Amino acid sequence: MSKTRGPISQFIERNYLHFNAAALVDAAKGYETHLDEGGKMLVSLAGAMSTAELGISLAEMIRQDKVAIISCTGANLEEDVMNLVAHSHYKRVPHYRDLSPQEEWDLLENHYNRVTDTCIPEEEAFRRLQSHLVKVWRDAEERGERYFPHEFLYQVVRSGELEQYYEIDPKNSWIVAAAEKNIPIVVPGWEDSTTGNIFTSYVIKGELKASTVKSGIEYMVYLTEWYRANSGGKGVGFFQIGGGIAGDFPICVVPMMYQDLEWHDVPFWAYFCQISDSTTSYGSYSGxxxxxxxxxxxxxxxxxxxxxxxxxxxxxxxxxxxxxxx
Incomplete structure (x- = not known):
């Protein structure tokens, strides 16, 4: 399907002709072909892509139905919203490679948590989000209801209560776009995120039940049901950013169905691309x-x-x- 190309695409087509640049073009064209032929795409987000403000481009991909489902770490789930509500309080440290242990400690003392060259402000980001999440957790528990981590975050975003804090254009938040489209999100290992840690603290204090937030096993069941319903025709592609659990968890839903459930009508992933700067090696999943x-x-x-x-x-x-x- 031919389309009018803008200046970025024209630049890529003219200059990205060899090596990793050519691989980028091939992967982009393959993604496009997969969608044009009726396929759907899972995007997985590892690392700190939300803090890197991937939402500027990913949100539009979601709005234009170029992404059907997302798998991400708990950090990427929460950090997109933290950037949305506390952007002006973030601190950039361009000379991060030169920081001494004492300077790192000083950042901690000033309630800054560093991700490479960007420091997330604890009070404005984590704590601002915390009070609203605790409310929806408690409300659900009182009603005897249980939800996934992303569903609780969707409830907070849709309530409009965060709008008073917005510091960037919400069109650049991929969580806002995902909530508006109600696309499914799978968040394996949510427990190791900041909000997962916060929830755990309430469980330890006896103020919330662990069962109020649905588990990783339930996420795998949820993904299984989604894949079964969406893998007909051209099938579902897998676009993996980084390595780790955000990619490991969803990709194995196919062999789980085929090998463990012995469902022999399960289509394989219909496209695969991984962006990684991990050195290609044996024994390293990311490589x-x-x-x-x-x-x-x-x-x-x-x-x-x-x-x-x-x-x-x-x-x-x-x-x-x-x-x-x-």
Whole structure:
């Protein structure tokens, strides 16, 4: 399907001709072809992509139905909203490589948590969000209801109570876009995020029940049901940013159904791309080449496979710009 290309796409097409640059173009064209042929796409977010403000491009991808489902860490789930409500309080440290242990300690003492060159302000970000989350957790428990971590965050965003704090244009928040579209999100290992830690503290104090927030096993069941309902026709593709649990967890839903449930009508993932700057190696999931996933029953021999060995904060917005025709 031909489309009018904007200046970013024209620049990419003219200059990105070899090596990782060419892999970027191939992956973007493959993503586009998959959608044009009726396929759906899962995007997984590892690392600190929300703090890197991926929402500027990802939100528009969600609004234009270029993303059907997201798998992300608890950090990426919460940090997009933290950026939304506390952006002006973030502190950038361009010389982060030169910080001494004492300077790092001083940041902690001033309630700044550093992610590479960007410090998240504890009071304005974590605590501002905390009071609203605690309210929806308690309300659900009083009603005898249980929800997933992303569903609780959707409730807070949809309530409008955070709008008083908005410090960026909400169109640049991927969580706001996802909540408006009500797209499914899978958040494996949510417990290790800041909001997961906060919830745990209330459980330890006896103020909330652990069962009020649905578990990782329930997320796998939820993903299984979604995949079964959406993998017909062209199928579901897998666009993985980084490595780790955000990618590990959802990709294994296919071999789980095929091998453990013995459902032999389960389609493989229909497209695969990973952006990673991890060194390609054996024994390192993030550095494993896509072909290795064939032996695990995740990808088919004929699944289009791409790997872009570069920084996802640079690569992902460019691929998204291509798909959006920018």
């Amino acid at each position: 494993a080449v896509p072909n290795e996933k064939i032996t695990w029953g995740k990808l088919d021999i004929n699944t289009p496979k791409y790997i872009v060995e570069s920084d996802a904060t640079i690569v992902a917005p460019l691929i998204f710009a291509w798909i959006l025709g920018q």
